[in-house]
Amino acid sequence: DGGITQSPKYLFRKEGQNVTLSCEQNLNHDAMYWYRQDPGQGLRLIYYSQIVNDFQKGDIAEGYSVSREKKESFPLTVTSAQKNPTAFYLCASSLAKNIQYFGAGTRLSVL
Amino acid sequence: SQKIEQNSEALNIQEGKTATLTCNYTNYSPAYLQWYRQDPGRGPVFLLLIRENEKEKRKERLKVTFDTTLKQSLFHITASQPADSATYLCALENNAGNMLTFGGGTRLMVKP
Numbered sequence: 001d002g003g004i005t006q007s008p009k010y011l012f013r014k015e016g017q018n019v020t021l022s023c024e025q026n027l028n029h030d031a032m033y034w035y036r037q038d039p040g041q042g043l044r045l046i047y048y049s050q051i052v053n054d055f056q057k058g059d060i061a062e063g064y065s066v067s068r069e070k071k072e073s074f075p076l077t078v079t080s081a082q083k084n085p086t087a088f089y090l091c092a093s094s095l096a097k098n099i100q101y102f103g104a105g106t107r108l109s110v111l
Numbered sequence: 112s113q114k115i116e117q118n119s120e121a122l123n124i125q126e127g128k129t130a131t132l133t134c135n136y137t138n139y140s141p142a143y144l145q146w147y148r149q150d151p152g153r154g155p156v157f158l159l160l161i162r163e164n165e166k167e168k169r170k171e172r173l174k175v176t177f178d179t180t181l182k183q184s185l186f187h188i189t190a191s192q193p194a195d196s197a198t199y200l201c202a203l204e205n206n207a208g209n210m211l212t213f214g215g216g217t218r219l220m221v222k223p
Contacts, residue, residue: 004154033210040119042200042215043155050209058210090154099145100202100211102154 003027006091006103012111013078013085021076021106023091030095032074036060037088037105046089049074078108086110113138115203115214123220124191132186132217134201141203144177144184149198149216158199159186191221 004025013019025032031050035043045058049068063082068074074093078085088107092100116135124130134144143162147155161168161177161184168175174187188195198216205212 035213042117043213045210045212048210056209088152092154099157099160100155101157105152105154107152 004091004093004101004103006089006106008106009104011106011108013108014111016080018077018079019108021078021089021091021108023074023076023103024072025074025093025101026072027093027095027101028071029093029101030071031093032068033092033094033100034058034064034066034074034076035090035092037090043090046076113205113212115139115201115212117199117201117214117217119215119217121218121220123222126192126221126223128191130188130191130195130219130221132199132219134184134186134214136182136203138206139182139203140206141179142208143204144175145202145211146173146175146184146186147200147202147213149200151198155200155213188219191219193221193223195219196221 007022033048034046037043044060046064047066049055052071055068065077088105090105091103094100114137145160146158149155159175161175172189176185198218200216201214202211
């Protein structure tokens with residue numbers, strides 16, 4: 001089955017800890033994105049990557065980091081500098097800059 | 112500044128009626144506009160894309176209009192069903208053409 005796989009589904013972070021959210025796609029899409037969604041809110045763009053080994057900051061990149069070493073993978077690290085990390089994180093991919101296909105999301109909470 | 116506005120209040124309608132959701136935008140010159148559906152705890156799912164030179168687009172019970180003069184898109188679901196209950200998001204490409212920006216979404220509740 002083609003699609004986007006996010007893991008884990010739920011993640012808990014301790015104070016001062018970095019955590020990494022996984023996003024893998026087998027759609028052969030060039031572009032990949034990370035969004036944050038807070039309760040009752042829309043999606044806010046954290047980082048995006050249009051090609052391998054290149055990525056750009058979105059609207060709320062502070063406290064996050066990404067890498068794009070392979071076309072299929074775009075992991076997101078929530079660093080200890082992100083003081084309010086509790087949210088629903090969504091990864092998406094698209095062919096060029098058009099329709100986006102989303103994963104099932106990772107819900108991050110702080111212990 | 113660029114802004115996309117969707118009604119943040121939930122829309123409650125009776126089964127069988129037509130639901131109409133609104134997406135207004137300012138300071139965008141979009142080549143196209145997209146609509147997505149999001150169920151609780153899930154990722155959004157693409158529904159329809161309409162280009163700036165298209166006034167209307169249909170897909171089964173869904174209809175989208177796009178008025179670039181009014182800077183508004185309307186999303187209609189005809190013969191609505193309880194299974195249509197979800198949050199609906201509109202999305203526009205920003206003026207730089209390098210990212211998609213989503214509205215806050217409108218929650219639709221269809222009562223049997």
